[in-house]
Amino acid sequence: MSQQIFVMNHPLVKHKISLLRDKSTGVKEFREMIGEITMLMCYEATRDLPLKEVEIETPVAIAKTQILSGRKMAVIPILRSGIGMADGVTALIPAAKIGHIGLYRDPETFKPVKYYSKLPRDINDRDVIVLDLMVATGETAVEAVNIIKQENPKSIKFMSIIASRTGAETLTCAHSDVPLYCAALDEEINEQGYIIPGMGDAGDRLFGTR
Ligand code: URA
Numbered sequence: 001m002s003q004q005i006f007v008m009n010h011p012l013v014k015h016k017i018s019l020l021r022d023k024s025t026g027v028k029e030f031r032e033m034i035g036e037i038t039m040l041m042c043y044e045a046t047r048d049l050p051l052k053e054v055e056i057e058t059p060v061a062i063a064k065t066q067i068l069s070g071r072k073m074a075v076i077p078i079l080r081s082g083i084g085m086a087d088g089v090t091a092l093i094p095a096a097k098i099g100h101i102g103l104y105r106d107p108e109t110f111k112p113v114k115y116y117s118k119l120p121r122d123i124n125d126r127d128v129i130v131l132d133l134m135v136a137t138g139e140t141a142v143e144a145v146n147i148i149k150q151e152n153p154k155s156i157k158f159m160s161i162i163a164s165r166t167g168a169e170t171l172t173c174a175h176s177d178v179p180l181y182c183a184a185l186d187e188e189i190n191e192q193g194y195i196i197p198g199m200g201d202a203g204d205r206l207f208g209t210r
């Protein structure tokens with residue numbers, strides 16, 4: 001497996017993923033769980049953020065300590081399910097700008113086609129985290145990264161809650177400089193394009209449109 005695929009191996013994530021997969025989990029709990037898992041994944045995906053030394057005054061002493069060295073970030077959810085993860089990231093990185101990309105699958109070619117893209121104007125000065133609840137075939141993820149790369153961001157990471165092994169490898173082979181962080185990696189995709197066992201239609205479960 002590519003070294004660029006990181007699967008969360010934390011008991012809290014495993015527990016919450018099990019609840020997400022359960023078809024009896026309702027919309028409210030589903031949304032809350034997506035937010036919580038995203039925060040836990042974001043913690044892992046931002047492990048390499050650079051720090052700088054500062055001196056601050058505590059109520060009792062001077063402390064030499066560290067703060068983030070001012071990296072600018074952008075979060076780009078892929079419409080529509082990626083939106084469910086955006087709050088989880090901005091809870092930890094409140095200054096991040098948010099862009100959006102919308103892609104649909106052409107019914108004849110089955111290729112992803114862009115129908116919407118609004119990215120931060122200064123994205124070339126930012127480290128980007130792309131969000132999608134699921135990476136199934138990986139083609140949408142590859143195309144979203146293609147679109148973002150045209151704007152020359154400093155770096156790109158991809159976060160998804162569940163990826164199929166095929167999708168994860170398709171993304172990280174097409175973009176070997178883009179690490180994928182996922183909470184679970186499933187082995188199969190069925191003929192309808194659903195990840196098996198997966199969690200069903202992620203957008204419908206998130207927005208209650210089932
Ligand atoms: N998108 C979904 O919503 N679910 C899947 O299983 C695959 C892609």
